[in-house]
Amino acid sequence: MQSVRTLASRTHRAYQAFLKQGSTKLKNGMLFGLAEALAEHKPVLLSENRKDLDQGTRDGLSKALLDRLALSDKTIDGMAKACADIASLPDPVGRITEMVVRPQGFRVGRMRVPIGVIGIIYEARPNVTVEAAALCIKSGNGAILRGGSGAHRSNMALVRLIQDVLKGCGTDENLISAIESTDRSAVDELVVQEGLVHLIIPRGGEGLIRSVVEKSRIPVLKHYKGVCHVYVHEQADLDMAENITVNAKVQRPAVCNAAETLLVDEAVATLFLPRIVLKLQSLGVEIRGCERTRAIFPDNVKPAAEDDWTAEYLDLILAVRVVNGVGEAIDHINRYGSNHTEAVVTADIRVAEQFVREVDSSSVMVNASTRLADGGVYGLGAEIGISTDRLHARGPMGLEELTSYKWVLLGDGHIRE
């Protein structure tokens, strides 16, 4: 088996060659080719996936994990569609923004360019293999993929398919490569290949991500967790507040943009809490309330401990706190939150403005559900992950976030006076 360093050198060399060769036409051709190849090679993909599933069953994986791992005719069609969708997005590379004429008479602007080689570390779902590869191809980047060991055979079959398509287009297939070793030490080796690898995107549990950040000498874009809040202001339309809260908590509780804490203004607590708590409980949600919440519901609501304010339940559990106005709500969010996504429900424009300005999160929603924090919903077309960091990219990351820029100056003999 080749070392991670050798793999990284090869991918880096393929990336440099692709810089010269990777026209929009070629890249889109590859993506449509990949969509076709996926449809054509379903039997081998399903049979490799079957082996992963059998192994997972023997290893006693939970039903939820097996579900995430499973491929089907339909999920493979979904991957093929994602490739075609990414092909149809505008090419971010080569775009020059705001080229201005300076007083001296030359023009200067910024041209979008690929970032380089991106290491992507992820867990169960094999569809990430295809989507990450497709996004990197379209944005002109090389990629080194490292999927979860439970999906190893499925991922390797997908990478072989991708590399065959690259080769068929006359491109060095190492542009998209995968780490074959399922050993944890291979990840440790990947994150120190500075100079060959330019960005690391880890996706998965907090433990995985913390370990990557701890060891990486390469910039990492990531989010640890999503402790998202819905804040119901006293001027909220309470029907709207109920709809948004239910959607944010219940529609898909296991994802990072689902709400974990509800903050309610004291002025509407006795009006709003009875209806929302009963509604959520009827939908199977367990409520953990602050003392003021429990003063209204002494029996049906468990007490929230300090830990509940920072908990990412990813489950049908909601922490509820009564607050005194928008200032206290913002302070709670900035103290306990994870800088992911927060929503305010209010009819008062000044409260909305203050919430947007002062909440320090990657997405801030006014009168909308936290579940809308998503690259597709925002119009990015497809996302490679979500960042709660402050540099480069924040929130959902799409094609443009997979590019950097360089300054281009067009002169006619201009010199520095």
Next chain:
Amino acid sequence: MQSVRTLASRTHRAYQAFLKQGSTKLKNGMLFGLAEALAEHKPVLLSENRKDLDQGTRDGLSKALLDRLALSDKTIDGMAKACADIASLPDPVGRITEMVVRPQGFRVGRMRVPIGVIGIIYEARPNVTVEAAALCIKSGNGAILRGGSGAHRSNMALVRLIQDVLKGCGTDENLISAIESTDRSAVDELVVQEGLVHLIIPRGGEGLIRSVVEKSRIPVLKHYKGVCHVYVHEQADLDMAENITVNAKVQRPAVCNAAETLLVDEAVATLFLPRIVLKLQSLGVEIRGCERTRAIFPDNVKPAAEDDWTAEYLDLILAVRVVNGVGEAIDHINRYGSNHTEAVVTADIRVAEQFVREVDSSSVMVNASTRLADGGVYGLGAEIGISTDRLHARGPMGLEELTSYKWVLLGDGHIRE
């Protein structure tokens, strides 16, 4: 003396308060106030600077270093003008770019926000203290400044002035703070304050920067060195090529965007090299040439060693190499360069396009001098440094590069279907 951690907590708290308080009007008022205060307090600034200069003389600093350290009426006026100039620049914070209406009917866009607390580590020049503080104030960031020990008294006097202005405006003066210890270990402590400090910008020699990068657990934006190239294509206007080469090498050789290597197409080598070499030699430039260059000048040109291709001379020395066309020039630059700034001189638009596309540097010039790579020249107004990294900011960094963004979604009860 307070610990770096205490200092960082105080600056972080001041930054968070400034998020709520820092209107454009207040920020501009501070900057104009600082300009006035600088003009008013020249005597104390000059006398503190005198002590640094005396100490430097006793320590045997070079004349060049003492020159960089020295304040004068004129340099203080320059700092005051920089503050007023930064006040007159548009406020980057709060600007929302491309707010689009999505098919579901809500609007979504990105709002520029401050990055947070920025640690700035720099060497001799005290004017960096004022310019860095002014740029951070205008962009809403907190700053922790750590200047060179040789300028310690000057820097402390400037920081006291800045803090007095902040206090006078009713703002927590810890927004702009300075590390008082001149001990190297204080820098090591600064770069591990993740959570309190969000970005490190080191400016200075390669040794300082490498040591910061090695130890930092916080993102660092930097450039190690500037090994800038001028490439003269066979279709170049040779008068223009001479002008640009002379300007790039001679106008200010000690700065990072001065040229260090000249690449000349073989087809024009016998025509161009005699004139440019004699011209540069008449201006005191030492030429170190490849074998083909020395075949034309066997006597007056020293041989270039492998090390010369990666050397940042910062002096009147130029490495010269004859190449076979644009492909070889690009390969040389991407192999030996420092990703800073490169120029091509050509009349062939396809060569210019190829050079712009394939050269992997933060600034690429067509028919213009490398010396034009500068925030002021590009229209950024003022720059806090230059980045040759790939993430977040590349090339000169101005106010906008000192901001991040968050997604803002304005709905009317919108939920995820």
